Amino acid sequence: MSADDNRLIRECRTGNTAAFGELVSRYQDRLFNTVLRLVNNAEDALDVVQESFLHAYQSLHSFKGDALFFTWLYRIAVNTAISMKRKQKPVLRIHTGDDKAAIDPLDSAESNRPGHAIEMAEEERQVHEGLAKLSAEHRAVLVMKDMEGMKYEDMAAILEVPIGTIRSRLHRARLELRDILIQLQKREA
Amino acid sequence: MLSEQEIQLLTSYVDGELNQRQRKAATRLMNKSSEARALVKELQENAHKVKMLPKHKVEPSLVDEIVKAIEESKAQPKQPAPPLRRVWLPYLTASLAAAILIAVIGFLYWQSIPVSDFGTKDIAATDKVIEPKLDPKFDPKIEQTPPWKPNPLLAQITEDTFGGFGAPVPIDKVFTASFREFQKAGVMASQFTHELNREKSVNVDVTVKSNKDALLRLRTILAERGINLIADPATNKASDDKKVEYLVYAESLTSDEVTRLMSELSQSYVVGMKNSQKTVLSPYNHMTLKPTAKDDRQQLAKALGVEASTLEPKDRKDLKPNPQHDKVAVLVPANASRPAAELAEFAQRRSTQPGTVQVVIRIRQE
Numbered sequence: 001m002s003a004d005d006n007r008l009i010r011e012c013r014t015g016n017t018a019a020f021g022e023l024v025s026r027y028q029d030r031l032f033n034t035v036l037r038l039v040n041n042a043e044d045a046l047d048v049v050q051e052s053f054l055h056a057y058q059s060l061h062s063f064k065g066d067a068l069f070f071t072w073l074y075r076i077a078v079n080t081a082i083s084m085k086r087k088q089k090p091v092l093r094i095h096t097g098d099d100k101a102a103i104d105p106l107d108s109a110e111s112n113r114p115g116h117a118i119e120m121a122e123e124e125r126q127v128h129e130g131l132a133k134l135s136a137e138h139r140a141v142l143v144m145k146d147m148e149g150m151k152y153e154d155m156a157a158i159l160e161v162p163i164g165t166i167r168s169r170l171h172r173a174r175l176e177l178r179d180i181l182i183q184l185q186k187r188e189a
Numbered sequence: 190m191l192s193e194q195e196i197q198l199l200t201s202y203v204d205g206e207l208n209q210r211q212r213k214a215a216t217r218l219m220n221k222s223s224e225a226r227a228l229v230k231e232l233q234e235n236a237h238k239v240k241m242l243p244k245h246k247v248e249p250s251l252v253d254e255i256v257k258a259i260e261e262s263k264a265q266p267k268q269p270a271p272p273l274r275r276v277w278l279p280y281l282t283a284s285l286a287a288a289i290l291i292a293v294i295g296f297l298y299w300q301s302i303p304v305s306d307f308g309t310k311d312i313a314a315t316d317k318v319i320e321p322k323l324d325p326k327f328d329p330k331i332e333q334t335p336p337w338k339p340n341p342l343l344a345q346i347t348e349d350t351f352g353g354f355g356a357p358v359p360i361d362k363v364f365t366a367s368f369r370e371f372q373k374a375g376v377m378a379s380q381f382t383h384e385l386n387r388e389k390s391v392n393v394d395v396t397v398k399s400n401k402d403a404l405l406r407l408r409t410i411l412a413e414r415g416i417n418l419i420a421d422p423a424t425n426k427a428s429d430d431k432k433v434e435y436l437v438y439a440e441s442l443t444s445d446e447v448t449r450l451m452s453e454l455s456q457s458y459v460v461g462m463k464n465s466q467k468t469v470l471s472p473y474n475h476m477t478l479k480p481t482a483k484d485d486r487q488q489l490a491k492a493l494g495v496e497a498s499t500l501e502p503k504d505r506k507d508l509k510p511n512p513q514h515d516k517v518a519v520l521v522p523a524n525a526s527r528p529a530a531e532l533a534e535f536a537q538r539r540s541t542q543p544g545t546v547q548v549v550i551r552i553r554q555e
Contacts, residue, residue: 021256025249032247037239046251053255127238135459145204146239152206161449164415171200174232181235 005069012060024053027070031077037143038081040132048084052077067157075158078144082136126188130180138173141166191224199225203232364478368455368471378448381478385444389502390481390547393451395473400554401427402472403454404435404520407552410453411518416442420520421492421529429554434523437550438489440539441516444546451476474555481549489549492521493536494528502547523551 005026011019028049035052036045056063056073063072131139140159144150152170156163191199195218201207202215219225364384370377385391397403404427411418416439424435439447454473461467483497490497519535521528528536 017256017259020259021252024252024255028247028251029244033244036245037242042245046247049247050251050255050258054258057255057259123238124242127235127242131239142239146236147242152204162414162446165413167197167201167204167206168413168415170204171197174200174203174235175196177235177239178231 006065009060009063009065009069012057020053020057023069027073028053030070031073034074034143034147035077035081037131037147038078038136038139039084040128044084045081048077048081052080055080071154071158074148075160078140078158082140126181126184129184130177133180134173134176137169138176141169142173142177145170191222191228195225196228199229200232203229203236365476367475368451368473371452371455371476378452381451382444382448384478385447385546385548388480388546390486391478391549392481392485393548393550394477394479395550395552396475396555397552398472398474398555400429400433400435400552402469403427403552403554406454406458406472407437407520409458410450414446414450414453414516416446416450416516416518418518418520419531419535421522421525421532423522423525423529424520431554433554435552436489436492436521436523437518437552438493438521438548439516439518439550440547441545442518442548443544446516447546447548481547485549485551488523489521492523492525492528492532493519494533495536500547 005023008019008023012023031052032045032049035048036042039045039048052073055076059076063069131142134142137159141155144155144158150158152163152166155166159166198207198211198215198218202212207215219229364381366377366381371381395403404424408418408420427433427435442450455471457468457470459467460469481502486500487497490500493500517535517539519532521532
């Protein structure tokens with residue numbers, strides 16, 4: 001864990017909320033982008049992120065410092081997101097673009113190129129839809145692996161399951177996503 | 190046509206999580222199979238697409254919102270909760286109570302003994318030899334030690350205190366919990382693990398809504414966890430007959446792994462395909478954990494076709510770990526009398542591992 005994170009956590013434990021604000025500011029984007037792919041909706045993702053930070057603040061006493069603060073925070077957020085998805089009844093969400101009201105793309109220059117933007121948007125929509133069709137567990141392992149580049153070992157620690165389970169979930173998630181994307185491409189061809 | 194094993198090798202290759210030997214095997218497979226190459230290419234492209242999904246920035250106001258929420262709720266970081274169970278506390282209390290009791294009894298005993306019994310004390314006090322005053326009725330041929338009567342209070346305390354030592358020792362309390370309680374993990378799971386760690390061999394009696402659903406769920410979870418299940422063929426057609434019970438036996442799992450298994454069994458799960466998915470509640474109802482009894486061991490031994498003595502738990506701390514060991518569970522009908530071939534093979538090559546717990550789960554439909 002970075003020394004700076006350590007210092008901020010020590011300050012938080014004395015009740016310094018501004019120090020916690022610094023931690024939020026440091027990790028909110030990274031956490032939001034992961035959670036967004038898990039819950040498929042910016043509003044829900046913001047709720048999960050906010051809830052995770054509050055939960056983390058209230059549980060700081062249990063943070064032993066033997067893992068990265070972000071890993072610990074990530075575990076809280078992933079479990080919150082999976083739990084939210086399990087509770088939610090399946091609903092049809094129409095991607096209207098309203099989700100982007102609260103968020104700004106990091107790289108707007110690339111998306112300004114018209115031809116490329118259309119292709120990318122189409123591909124993005126399909127991947128987004130494909131991920132949404134996966135179960136929460138399968139989506140979580142794919143996002144952790146492909147977006148965050150995590151190792152099996154770290155994922156197993158975060159999801160509190162054996163490495164063998166991570167391997168088999170990823171295996172099935174990849175094949176399932178492949179089948180879904182093929183179907184989507186066929187449907188839209 | 191690629192086999193399931195080959196596809197798994199290739200997906201792990203895409204994950205970048207193969208060792209050198211496995212990577213070579215994957216490369217060989219791709220060199221000889223165009224289907225393998227196409228699959229890897231496709232999976233890698235999909236992984237790249239997920240990776241390249243646009244990243245977003247959260248509005249900076251989120252920080253203020255969170256800090257404000259914390260301040261408004263005056264949510265201070267909670268102090269560490271006291272340990273759930275101070276294991277040493279009952280022992281300390283009992284020791285103190287025993288020490289006080291012994292002191293009181295000792296004092297009363299000393300008080301109750303006639304001073305003359307402490308001849309040396311009297312001698313020391315007077316520095317004179319005291320001639321015993323003989324009773325005129327005293328007959329030296331007959332030993333006439335006057336019957337000593339203890340202090341009645343002392344007699345009562347002694348009887349109440351030590352009388353209990355002769356009584357049968359009460360059987361250890363069993364651990365019991367509903368699977369619903371287990372869903373919340375945390376406290377219940379910790380207690381369950383603690384109880385597992387206390388014993389070398391445990392029996393977990395489990396009640397279920399439906400044998401069929403319970404076994405199906407068990408098979409799925411074991412497969413997900415990479416635990417090899419060796420099942421008696423008779424369990425393939427599990428019966429919802431209340432009279433039929435099933436035994437699950439494992440001796441290569443750690444207490445944490447057993448707890449996780451129980452925890453997963455307690456969770457609801459999703460069945461059906463994509464658009465027709467539905468969430469199903471866990472078929473598991475209740476569990477009772479206790480040390481394995483002789484009868485349980487004999488029944489299991491019969492089902493496995495081994496001598497009960499071979500199932501006596503060993504002290505696994507002294508065993509040398511074998512990194513190659515498989516995680517295995519065995520599933521048999523409780524009334525099985527002749528082991529199936531698979532089980533006989535298991536019984537022959539079973540090996541215990543350090544840090545594991547011997548567990549027998551008895552599944553019974555309510």
